[in-house]
Amino acid sequence: MEMMLWLILSLIIFQRIGELILAARNRKWMLEQGAKEWGSSHYYLFILLHALFFLSVIAEYTWTSFTFQPIFYPALFLFVVLQGMRVWCISTLGKRWNTRILVLPDEKPINRGLYKYIKHPNYVIVFFELMVIPVLFHAYATALVFPFLHLMVLTVRIPEEEKALRERV
Template sequence: MNWVYGIVAVIIVQRLIEVGVAKRNERWMKGNGGVEVGKSHYPWMVAMHVAFFISLFVEVTLTGVVFTVYSFIPLLFVLMAQIVRIWVLLSLGRYWNTKIIVLPEAPVVEKGPYRFVRHPNYMVVITEIAFIPLLFQAYWTALVFSVLNAWMLVVRIRTEEEALYGETKDYSERFKGKKRFWFV
């Protein structure tokens, strides 16, 4: 069971490092005229992610975990998501953030996974919220938080795209033919 907590701890530490990167990028963007939108839903999103890890810990502790051959399937999805997450972070550079901050008139980033889809980072989050719990047979956490995350992403993507269409010079032109995710 200690290995379960170890894996989850590594993921949480990764998230905390990302928050530090996001804070640094936020200061840079706002210092260069960046505009934050979606402030009202941001605390709800943070609360959902914190509750996700609490739920995962509780469910795993109450139900116990057995690592089986079937655990490799969600593990592969989680590992692939981490590769894409790093690709997203490297592609966006200083523009990457956990908040929606738009730098008016900045060129739209179209490298890395953004060559193919509009929201690769949200694809990563969808994958993680679904498959991290499945790695530990935490089926209720996977189900409940996948639904909550879908609701959150509807709100967040709508807000983000409105800001990008309104504040950047070429978002609508560059991304009109690209899907939000690989399937939508």
């Protein structure tokens, strides 16, 4: 079981690194298309939040005794569902998906996929991931603290994103 948990955590971390690479590639493409970047001064908060999140999961898992609990399977199922929704968001936005705020001139916001039903679906997904991932590793303190830290960062991020969408280049 322990080896499987380390494998799951490694896959999640590699997935996130892959997403950062994809975001960098998409950012380059968008800037070449004339996009304007907003809110870069707070971007480090996302990087810091997610780096500390994974360190917290690892520390809590390592420093506490792990005993298998039946909550693992529902949490794993919910995590898989959230990953499907995450992929749906990324594929809906295509080259416009990013971890930064970039707006192409004169382009209307995407209003399909999950974006048709929820204004900021990726942020909602991440909120729940920050609860569910730690539960897989019995990192319950992490599961309580990091979703709320995420909400605190969003109090800066979402107004900046909304401003960028309103003022489009």
